[in-house]
Amino acid sequence: MNTLSYLEEEAIYIIREVAGQFDRPVILFSGGKDSIVLLHLSKKAFLPGKIPFPLLHIDTGHNFSETIVLRDELVKRYEVQLHIGSVQDSIDQGRVMEEKGKYASRNSLQTTTLLETIEQLKFDACMGGARRDEEKARAKERIFSVRDDFGQWNEKLQRPELFDILNGQIHAGENVRVFPISNWTELDVWEYIRQEKLEIPSIYFAHQRKVFLRDGQLMPCSDFIHHDPEATFTESVRFRTVGDMSCTAAVPSKAIDLDTVIDEIRGSSISERGARMDDKRSEGAMEERKKVGYF
Amino acid sequence: MEILRITTAGSVDDGKSTLIGRLLYETQSLKIDQVEHIESKSKSLGYDYVDFSLATDGLLTEREQGITIDVSHLYFSTPKRRFIIADAPGHVEYTRNMVTGASNVNLAIILLDARKGVMEQTKRHLYITQLLGIKHLIFTINKMDLIDYDEKQFHSIEQQIKSLVNQYDWEPRLDFIPVSALKGDNVVQKNNNMPWYKGTDLLSLIETLTFDEDINLDGFLQVQQVIRPKTEAFHDYRGFAGKVKSGLFQPGDEIEVFPSGQKSTIKRVEKYGSPKNKVVMGENATLLLEDEIDASRGNTFVKTNHHFKTEKHIQAKVCWMQSEKLNPNSKYWLQHGIYKSLVKVEEVKSKMDWEAWKSVPTDQLLMNDIGVVELQLAQALIFAPYTKNKNLGAFILIDPQTNNTAGVGFIQ
Structure with a gap:
């Protein structure tokens, strides 16, 4: 099997x-x-x-x-x-x-x-x-x-x-x-999502988004998180997890569909929750x- | 790609976590952020080398004490295979955790310290793997670097283990690999330190091992759900859904329902709503029958020509897992797959004495004891002895006061 x-x-x-x-x-x-x-x-x-x-x-x-x-x-x-x-x-x-x-x-x-x-x-x-x-x-x-x-x-x-x-x-x-x-x-x-042809939120795929850098992580700009408007920039990113906007960082990505996302994860050197600020507290x-x- | 499930056993200081950490590291299963974390943590703790056990010991108390307490599940893969490791602690107080970790695996990797050779706990690990009927064992003789890669010591350990295995009515496949988990010798590749070792490295071995499953056993399915959609399109639909625990089922098979004894014929076999020609061991199936029979969750479907036993009285080897003792006359819930029955302990006959290394008479089992127990069931059980069919010969005992899983039994 x-x-x-x-x-x-x-x-x-x-x-x-x-x-x-x-x-x-x-x-x-x-x-x-x-x-x-x-x-x-x-x-x-x-x-x-x-x-x-x-x-x-x-x-x-x-x-x-x-x-x-x-x-x-x-x-x-x-x-x-x-x-x-x-x-x-x-x-x-x-x-x-x-x-x-x-x-x-x-x-x-x-x-x-x-x-x-x-x-x-x-x-x-x-x-x-x-x-x-x-x-x-x-x-x-x-x-x-x-x-x-x-x-x-x-x-x-x-x-x-x-x-x-x-x-x-x-x-x-x-x-x-x-x-x-x-x-x-x-x-x-990811492979199961591809096999079963499931629909998932678009933020899992690469898109242009306003972000800012915090502690080396790309954070999404939103009303929910304090940031300096001067320091924001637009980047092609996607999210590997979908949490609360205030604790979920994006990763730079060009992966626009399931095949490219899967290739990207196979080659990724950062763990999935590496972009979760909530895990990094201690x-x-x-x-x-x-x-x-x-x- | 198939999944291989492995359990690892070794004592506190045999370097088990280091070995697993190295497997994860060398197969790039640890990501940069995790490796950086382990490196900086090792440094801040004042270690001379990177301590890979920091990757596997997940609980704060474990990291404080530098030991593995609970079973931890680790995942890694190579282009050839997917692996799930149940990393269990090796110490005697954690016998129950080791039994737990070993209950779902095809393979056990047992670690020994080359300097110490076969220890009490190695014998215990062997006892547990034979109790669980694991068919393949790999002994990694670790810390070879600390005995100057001594071939004689390695072979002497190999011989001792072989003679220990011969004591049992059990013929697993055995492999022996001399390694240094710390230095990486023979873990994911061979190197020049042990030219006398002609075998393969650990990773290559576990990538290529094959296991055959016996699907020629009698068909056995416990009903988990009766699917009755009660919709216009499926007005009269009545599907008995459950996992095939043994053998296979096909349309046309004559089946018998346990315990009612009612008989019928399989009209249709479905899987997730789609028709199938057959369903085999390990698959979730939905069976639709020719006749309107009364069957519900917990009932068992078997083929009419089956060879299973039905008994209200069983004898089993039990590993006790809770701090309250197992005594004669106490009552528990027995759960066999999804089927439950109240049981009374008739007699505790004997238990394994780890120090004397023999079975001794007793009338109670304490936590981590493994002994022989006679049980009287309120309702009959349909089963096969564990040594004949692993999927149908094991059960758990649930303490009706605490609802905890109090022990696990292997029917003789």
């Missing part, structure tokens, strides 16, 4: 387990390529039926508009229900404080909104498109990752996962984060965020 078939079989088996073991599953949908792959896998898992669970988008309000347009289009095309948890609402209601300073980002604020939305809508399994190859703390993540009442990840009390046996038994109030594409790499995702930045309930 080739790599993509193997990974697809594994992911769909996991998605069917989620539907079988939980009462109220949901797909955490960012509109990025990984969550689009997850949506597509979910569709295949239940054909000719429809996807038996909704999507949840945690909206930081700092989105790339291209992502939101496609999100709404996909919701129609895949005939799924969409829930939105708004970080702006959490800020307006005083439950989180906007970060200050030059590096201010809403990335870590998302966690509060996510946990509140999970509690309100009583989701017991939240599927995400996180992959183990993205970051070293994620390399330790289980496929079924149990979170306590506070949404916390305890890396020392993770359930052993043996063979293909997935233990989703939880107490009331707990929920499980599920990562069906754990074993995929960035390149696998040595254990991802691990620390995961402990308090981040994706």
Whole structure:
């Protein structure tokens, strides 16, 4: 069995387990390529039926508009229900404080909104498109990752996962984060997108954009991020991840379609999350965020 | 391109993380930003060389203590093959992690320190790999540079391991490679330090190994989902979706449902909504039947001429994984694939004594113990012994109080 078939079989088996073991599953949908792959896998898992669970988008309000347009289009095309948890609402209601300073980002604020939305809508399994190859703390993540009442990840009390046996038994109030594409790499995702002819936001392909340099990274100009208007310039760039605009850097690129993007990633010498400012905050930045309930 | 899944075992100081780090580095699987990070971190910690273990030890506590605690999954590829490594800790307190890491692999790479040779833990690693029935082992004898690349010492270790393997009713393929993970000898290429070594380097070996899967086993599928679209176009559609865990299914096959015993014939085989001529082991399938039968999630479909066992009483080797002990009379959920049944522990018969290196009588299992246990199930189980069919002979035990995965069992 080739790599993509193997990974697809594994992911769909996991998605069917989620539907079988939980009462109220949901797909955490960012509109990025990984969550689009997850949506597509979910569709295949239940054909000719429809996807038996909704999507949840945690909206930081700092989105790339291209992502939101496609999100709404996909919701129609895949005939799924969409829930939105708004970080702006959490800020307006005083439950989180906007970060200050030059590096201010809403990335870590998302966690509060996510946990509140999970509690309100009583989701017991939240599927995400996180992959183990993205970051070293994620390399330790289980496929079924149990979170306590506070949404916390305890890396020392993770359930052993043996063979293909997935233990989703939880107490009331707990929920499980599920990562069906754990074993995929960035390149696998791209090759799968090409094989299945999936549509992804245009910002993944090279385009002309106003950017500025910060700590050696090309940051997109937007209203959400402080920058000196004098220092901006236009460059042919694309994004390798789609996060909050305030923490996602672009990479210079001429790759305008899937073939050229795949060639570029094959030859790339920088890691995928190398352009994520949120991971660079400290040595254990991802691990620390995961402990308090981040994706 | 196929995926090869590997587990690595070795103790704290055998240089396992260094070996894996080097494989990642030399195959350009570590990117510049990651390498720069490791280099500057090594420098700031005052090391004389770049410590590749900083690439694999993902948790803060691991980096603080310089050891691997949890199973870590690492990904790399070469133009020939894709690899997934489950990097598990080697120390005795982490036996359960090693069992976990080894449960999904085709190959185990076991590291030894050339200066120390076969240690207690090497024997334990062998015990675990034979318990899991891994068919291919590569022993990398590391730190050859520290014994002046001594051929005699290498062969002496090789002989000791071969005689240890002979104690078991198990015939894995064995390979032995003398390496220096730190210097890079025989990891991704051969060099001149060991002209006496006629074999290949580690990377070339794992790129070219072949594994055959036995698809001549009886067909076995557990129903994960009954797909009933309830739409106009698929009004009467009823598809039983699940993974083929053994053998294959084709239209026309006569099947039996466990536990109800109802029989029917496969009308159609589908995969993700499209018809197929057959589905084989490892594939997700949807089976549509000729007759309206009552089957639901957790039921098993087998062919009518199957050779599986159905029992309410089983004996299994169990590796215990939680701090609360396994005692006679305690009750657990047994999960076999997706099928669940309550079980009662009838008897704990014996366990492996790592120090005396023999099986000793006992009436309880502590965390990291591996022992023989008799279980009484509330509902009958359909299975094959683990040594006959790995996909159908393993289960987990779930603690009904904590819901944790408390242990793993291998049915005898």
